[in-house]
Amino acid sequence: MRLIRAFSFIVLLICSFSCAQNNSRQNDLKKWFESNGKIKILTTTRMIHDLVKEIGGDKVDTLPLIIGELDPHSYQLVKGDDEKIARADLIFFNGLNLEHGPSLKQLLYEKKNAYAIGDYLKETHPEEVLYLGKEVDPHIWMDVSLFAKTIPVITEALSKQDPANKEFYKERSFNLEKELKELHLSVKNILHEVPEEKRYLVTSHDAFNYFARAYLATDEEVKTGSWSKRFQAPEGLAPDSQLSLQDINFIINHLRTYNIEVIFPESNVSQNSLKKIVEAIEAKGGVIRIANCSLYADAMGKEGSRGDSYLKMLRYDAELIASNLFPQKGGILKCNE
């Protein structure tokens, strides 16, 4: 009886938490639809949402379309999304084939008020955009200095929509650039405290190429292009959980070549691929560890966690990676979900 009561209490707790979250989401949505003189902005990801909110301040009402643990690569329009897209004065999305769910992708490229900030980056800084084979890598937010280069397209779009506040947006974008520059340096410093021979990252899917080039590689490796050895993932640019024996063997060889002892899960990607790699290594008598907590890449952390904003998620990732690669410095970071 006591067991049943305890179980009911836990269920009630979980329900009241998720119900409260749902209610707050519904309220945010209701507020966003109300006319209040502010520019109504829809973004696909929360990372873009945070940039736009910082620049637009109290002149804008921003709403992210893809929330929680949802995968931006495969997101398809659901009931209610059409109204959000129709109501938005401006839409900002990543582009570079991140949002490749057919229904969403087509609609975004049809809208004249929709800006693909990654495509803008490809036009203005083509040499900095990465490709894996023929596929463009969309994970530009994982290098803070690169993501900061999308600020002008957001600032220009806001100024065009609301010319009276042009100076306001300009000043805020200047401050944001400064803040992102500081974060970029700080992330680099945290990771460069890890000795060079230990600065190798393996995660579930190919989300950390920009991160590796910016924060794990040496200057010489960036110059020569050999930085790519600093990061590997068993799954491709979009997580798919489809691993062949060849994929597993490739990763195992990579782990051996660079004496890598720990691999990292991602918050919104299944750990199945990583577990298969661990099993294969253990079957051959080897040892590998899965890091104690998950990294944030395609999805941010829950409200109140250490990864609930763009700036916080990047810093958290840096600290989690550094502490797992080099626990000798100050121990392994505790998870804080």
Ligand SMILES: [Zn+2]
């Ligand atoms: Zn991804």
